Amino acid sequence: MKQFVKGNDALSEAAIIAGCRHYFGYPITPQNEITAYMARRMKEVGGVFIQAESETAAINMVFGAAATGVRTMTTTSSPGFSLMQEGVSYLAAGHLPCVIANIMRGGPGLGNIAGAQGDYFQAVKGGGHGDYKLIVLTPAYVQEMIDFTILGFDLADKYLIPVLILVDGIVGQMVEPAEFPQNYVPKVYDKPWALTGAKGRPKNVVRTLWLDDNGVELNNIRLQQKYARIKAEFVMYEEYMTEDAEVILVAYGTPARICKAITKKMREEGRKVGTFRIQSAFPFPEYRLMELALQKHLKGFLVVEMSAGQMVEDVRLSVKDYKPVYFYGRMGGALPEEKSIVEHTLEILRIKV
Amino acid sequence: MELKLIFDKPKTMTDAKTHYCPGCGHGVVHRLIAEVIDELGIRERTVGIAPVGCAVNAYEYWDIDMCEAAHGRVGAVATGIKRSRPELIVFGYQGDGDLAAIGLAETLHAANRGENITIIFINNATYGMTGGQTAPTTLPGQITRTSPNGRDPSNEGYPMRIAEMIAFLEAPVYVERTEVTSTETIFKTKQAIKKAFKLQMENKGYTFVEILSGCPNEWHLNPVEANKWIESEMTKFFPLGVYKDKYPNIK
Ligand SMILES: Cc1ncc(C[n+]2csc(CCOP(=O)(O)OP(=O)(O)O)c2C)c(N)n1
Numbered sequence: 207m208k209q210f211v212k213g214n215d216a217l218s219e220a221a222i223i224a225g226c227r228h229y230f231g232y233p234i235t236p237q238n239e240i241t242a243y244m245a246r247r248m249k250e251v252g253g254v255f256i257q258a259e260s261e262t263a264a265i266n267m268v269f270g271a272a273a274t275g276v277r278t279m280t281t282t283s284s285p286g287f288s289l290m291q292e293g294v295s296y297l298a299a300g301h302l303p304c305v306i307a308n309i310m311r312g313g314p315g316l317g318n319i320a321g322a323q324g325d326y327f328q329a330v331k332g333g334g335h336g337d338y339k340l341i342v343l344t345p346a347y348v349q350e351m352i353d354f355t356i357l358g359f360d361l362a363d364k365y366l367i368p369v370l371i372l373v374d375g376i377v378g379q380m381v382e383p384a385e386f387p388q389n390y391v392p393k394v395y396d397k398p399w400a401l402t403g404a405k406g407r408p409k410n411v412v413r414t415l416w417l418d419d420n421g422v423e424l425n426n427i428r429l430q431q432k433y434a435r436i437k438a439e440f441v442m443y444e445e446y447m448t449e450d451a452e453v454i455l456v457a458y459g460t461p462a463r464i465c466k467a468i469t470k471k472m473r474e475e476g477r478k479v480g481t482f483r484i485q486s487a488f489p490f491p492e493y494r495l496m497e498l499a500l501q502k503h504l505k506g507f508l509v510v511e512m513s514a515g516q517m518v519e520d521v522r523l524s525v526k527d528y529k530p531v532y533f534y535g536r537m538g539g540a541l542p543e544e545k546s547i548v549e550h551t552l553e554i555l556r557i558k559v
Numbered sequence: 560m561e562l563k564l565i566f567d568k569p570k571t572m573t574d575a576k577t578h579y580c581p582g583c584g585h586g587v588v589h590r591l592i593a594e595v596i597d598e599l600g601i602r603e604r605t606v607g608i609a610p611v612g613c614a615v616n617a618y619e620y621w622d623i624d625m626c627e628a629a630h631g632r633v634g635a636v637a638t639g640i641k642r643s644r645p646e647l648i649v650f651g652y653q654g655d656g657d658l659a660a661i662g663l664a665e666t667l668h669a670a671n672r673g674e675n676i677t678i679i680f681i682n683n684a685t686y687g688m689t690g691g692q693t694a695p696t697t698l699p700g701q702i703t704r705t706s707p708n709g710r711d712p713s714n715e716g717y718p719m720r721i722a723e724m725i726a727f728l729e730a731p732v733y734v735e736r737t738e739v740t741s742t743e744t745i746f747k748t749k750q751a752i753k754k755a756f757k758l759q760m761e762n763k764g765y766t767f768v769e770i771l772s773g774c775p776n777e778w779h780l781n782p783v784e785a786n787k788w789i790e791s792e793m794t795k796f797f798p799l800g801v802y803k804d805k806y807p808n809i810k
Contacts, residue, residue, distance in 0.1 A: 228643055254642045258635065259668040266632040266665070270639020273626050274606075274647075278639070296629050401624040401640065403604035403647055411618045412626045 208383040213348045214239035216384055217307055217371065218247065220355035221279050225392030226305070227253030228278040230267035232260055232286060235319040236375035237309035240281045261286040265293030265306070272302035273412040275400030277359055277392070281307040283375065284325050285316060288333070294368060295334030299414035299425065301399075301432075303362035305355065306340075307371040309378040312539035320539025321375030323459060326516035329372045330487050337426055339433050341369045342487040343442070344458040345377055349384040350485070356390060363395040365436055372487060374512055375539075376460040442485035443494060447473060451480030452503055453554045456495075456521050457510040458484040461535075461542050465510055468547050478503070479551055484517070492524035499525035506530040506554045510542050530554075569593035571602050575619045582782025584739045584772025585614050588681060591739075591749045592650070593621060595756055605648040606640055608633050612654035613687040631662020634669030637676045648759055650677040656686040659695040659721050666721075670765050673730030677755045677766045680721060683774040684793060691777030695719040698796055703777070718796050722769040726802035732764040734803040738771035738794065740786035750810075757809055764805075771797060 211219075218240050221229070229244040241257065248255035254271075258264035264280045271278035282290060287308040297304060308329065312322040327333075329342050341361050343354040351373070358369035399410055416422045446466050448454055455465035462483040472479040482498065484491065498504060506529050509518045515533040522531045534550045536542050571593035579586045596602050602623055609617040611630035618625030628636040633651035641649040658666050658680050669676065685703055686692040692705040696718050700709040710718075726734040733755055737748040748770055755766035771793050773785035780788060 228639070230639065256638065256642065256672075259664055262632070263635040263638075263665050263668065266629060266635035267639035267642075269628070269632075270608075270626065270636035270641075271643040272639070273636075274640055274643040276643045278643070292629055293632075296627075300627070401606045401626055401647075402644060403606065404622070404624050405603035409622055410624045413618065414627055415615060417616070 208385045210381055211348055211384050212239060212381045213351045213373070213378045214309065215243055216348045216351040217281070217355050218243035219386060220352040221305065221359070222247055222251055222253070223386060223390055224277065224356040224359040226277040226279045226359060227251065228271040228276050229253065230256050230258050230264040230271070230278070230280050232258050232264050232282065234283045234286045236311055236321065236378055237281050237283045237307070240307070261289035262292060265290040265297070268304050269293055269297055269300070269302065272297065272304045273300070273401050275397035275402065277363070279305045279307070281309065283309045283311045284313045287325055287328065291328070291334035294340070295336055295338060296414050297368045298338035298340065298429070299336065300412050301366040302368070302412070303366050305358045305362055305369050305371065307373065310372065310374050312537070318539050319375070321377070321379070321460060321512070322537065322539050323374050323461070323512040324514070324516070324537065325372065326487065326513060329370055330520070338429060339488055341365070341367055341436065342372050343369065344484055344487050345371065345373050346459050346462045346483065347384070348377070348380060348382045351377065352384055352386055356387065360393055361440070363393070365432060367432065367436070374459045437489040440486070441489045441491050443491040444483040444485060446481040446483065448480035448482055448498060450478055450503060452478040452505045453480070453551050454498060454504065454507050455479065455481045455510055455547070455551070456484065456507050457481070458487065458517070459512070461510045461512055464542060464544060465547065468544060468551070472548065472551065477555060487517070490520050490524065492520070495521060495524040496526070496528070499528040504529055505557050506532055508532045508534060508547070508550050508554060510547055511535040512540070512542065513537060569597045571596045571622055573620055573622045577620055578616060579613065580776045582773050582775035582785050583613070584683065584770065585681060587739045587745060588679065588748070588770055588772065589617065589620055591745070591752055592679065595749065595753045596623065598753070599756055599760065601648050601756070601760065604646060605650070608637055608640070608649070608651040610651070610653040610657040612657050614652055614654065614681070615688065617652055631657050631660070632665050633657065633678070634662060634665035638669050638672070638674050641674055641676050645675070648756060650679060650756070652679045653681065654687065655680070655682045655684065655694040655696040659719050667724065667728070670725045670731050670767065671728050673764045675759055675762055675764055677759050677768070679752065680767065680769040681772045682721070682769055682797065683772045685774055685777045687774050687777055698792060720797060722767065722802050725767050730765055731767060731803055732805040733758050733766040735801045736769040736771070736797060736799050738789055738799060740773070740789050754809065758806060761809070
C-alpha cells in the first residue's frame with residue numbers, strides 16, 4: 207500500500223526493514239529527520255541508537271559494529287561526510303560491510319543547507335586516503351530511498367564493502383507516495399570473520415595494517431579484484447526514451463527528474479530527446495553509455511548536475527571521443543532551470559552531423 | 560623424574576616474539592592482561608582493540624579476537640563493538656598520543672556515556688612509535704624530539720592528567736593509576752586490571768586503568784634509569800592511586 211512519506215524517513219524505516227539495528231549518527235541539516243527517526247524507532251525495535259559526539263566518532267562506531275558482523279548504518283550531510291572520510295577508508299580497507307547515507311547540501315565549507323550534488327568526487331573517486339571504492343547508489347525518488355537502502359545492506363554484506371547512498375537534500379526532504387516492502391526478510395550472510403569471541407575457532411582479527419613485506423599491496427589487490435567483480439556483476443541505471451534519441455540528458459537525483467520531465471515535453475513537440483538516469487555512480491554504467499554513444503543518430507550528451515560538473519568526467523570517460531559531452535549545472539543549492547536545459551538541448555539538436 | 564611445570568606463558572598469549580624495546584612497559588602489561596583473561600576464564604568472549612602506536616601489532620600477541628582502530632578512535636570502535644554484542648568483554652589498549660591527543664574526544668565521551676568497556680592506558684610521556692615526540696603527558700622540561708629544549712608549559716601547555724579527568728566524570732565506575740617498575744607495582748597493576756575486567760563482567764560500567772610505563776629508548780635512559788625516572792619524576796605529576804571506585808567491595 208502506497209503512503210505519503212518523506213525521503214529521509216523512508217530511508218530510515220527501510221534500514222530497519224533491512225535488519226539494521228545499530229545506528230550511530232550526528233545531527234546535520236538536511237538529514238536531521240534520520241537521527242530523530244532512529245532515536246525513536248531503534249528503541250521500539252530493540253536496536254541501538256547513539257548520537258555520537260562527532261561524525262568521526264559515528265563512523266568509527268559503525269566500524270566497531272560492522273566488525274562484529276551486525277547490520278549497521280550512519281547518515282550525514284556534506285560537511286559531516288568530509289569528517290567521516292577517515293573511517294570510510296578504514297572500513298573499505300578492512301572489508302567491512304555497512305551503509306552510509308550522505309544527504310548532500312551546498313558546499314564547499316559550511317555552504318548552506320539546500321540540496322546539492324557537490325560531493326560526487328568525494329563519493330566516487332575515494333574521499334579518504336588510499337586506493338578504495340564504495341558502491342554508490344543514487345536515489346531520485348522516495349521509493350528509491352526505500353529500495354536502494356534495502357539493496358544497499360544486501361550489497362554491503364554480499365561484497366563486504368561500505369555502500370554509500372548519495373542523494374541530494376531535495377530527495378531527502380521530499381514527500382511523495384512510496385511503498386515499503388511487505389515481505390522482505392533480511393538475508394542472513396555467514397560472517398566467519400566477525401569478532402564474536404574466539405569460541406571454538408582460531409581468533410579473528412579485523413585489521414587494515416600490514417607492516418610486513420607485501421601485506422598492503424596484497425590487500426589492495428584483493429580490493430581491486432573485488433571492485434572488478436562488482437563491476438562485472440552489478441550496475442544500475444534507468445533509460446527514458448533513449449533508443450532513437452538525438453540528445454541524451456544524463457543526470458542523477460533531482461536533476462534527473464527535471465530531465466525526464468523535459469524529455470517528455472520535448473518529445474511531445476516532436477524532438478528526439480532522451481534521459482539516461484544514473485542509479486549507481488559506482489559501478490558507473492559506462493558500457494551502456496558507450497553503446498548509446500555508438501548509435502549513429504545521437505548528436506551528443508548533455509550532463510545536468512547540481513555541481514560544477516563532477517559527473518561529466520565519468521560520462522566523458524565512458525563515451526570516449528565518440529560523441530561530444532556537454533554540461534549544464536548550478537551550484538550551492540540552486541536548481542538547474544528547465545529553460546536553460548531546453549536551450550542547451552535545442553542547441554545540440556541544431557548541430558549538423 | 561617427572562618434570563613439573565611451574566611457570567608458563569598465559570594461554571591468551573601467542574607464541575609470537577614481541578617487538579618491544581628492552582625496558583618498555585608494553586610487554587609487561589600485555590602479559591598482565593593475558594593472565595587476567597586466563598584467570599577470569601573469558602578468553603573466548605573477549606575482544607581487544609589495538610591502537611595506533613607501539614602496540615599497533617598487539618593482535619599478534621594475544622590469542623583472542625582483535626580489532627584495529629584508527630589513531631585515537633578506540634573509544635568509538637569499542638562502543639560499536641560492545642553495543643553490538645554486549646555479551647563480549649571489550650577492552651581498548653591505548654598510548655598517550657592515541658588516547659589523550661587525537662582521541663581525547665572519543666575517550667572522554669565513551670567514558671561519559673558509561674560504556675561497559677575497559678580501557679588500559681599506557682602513559683609513557685612520549686610518542687614511542689613515531690620516534691619520541693611530545694605527548695599530552697610529556698613532563699615540563701622533558702626533552703623530546705619536538706620539544707628539543709624541554710617541554711615549555713608557556714608554549715605547549717601542561718601535561719594532562721587523564722585518570723583525574725575521567726574520574727571527574729559521573730559515569731565511570733573505576734579509575735586507577737598504577738605503574739610497572741617493580742614486582743610489587745606490577746602485581747598492583749594486575750589487580751587493577753583484574754578489577755576493571757571483573758566490573759565489566761558484572762555490567763557495572765566504564766573502567767579505566769592508567770599505567771605509567773617506561774620508554775627507555777625515547778627517554779635516552781637505560782631500563783633501570785627509566786624505572787627510577789618513573790618513580791621519582793613521573794609519579795610527581797601523575798600520582799598513583801585509585802581515583803574512583805564505586806564498588807570498593809569487589810576485588
Ligand atoms: C591520523 C594519524 N596521525 C598520525 C599517525 C602517526 N602515529 C602513529 S603512532 C603515533 C603516536 C603514538 O604514541 P602513543 O599513543 O603515545 O603510543 P606509543 O607509541 O608511545 O606506545 C602517531 C602520531 C597515525 N598513525 N595516524
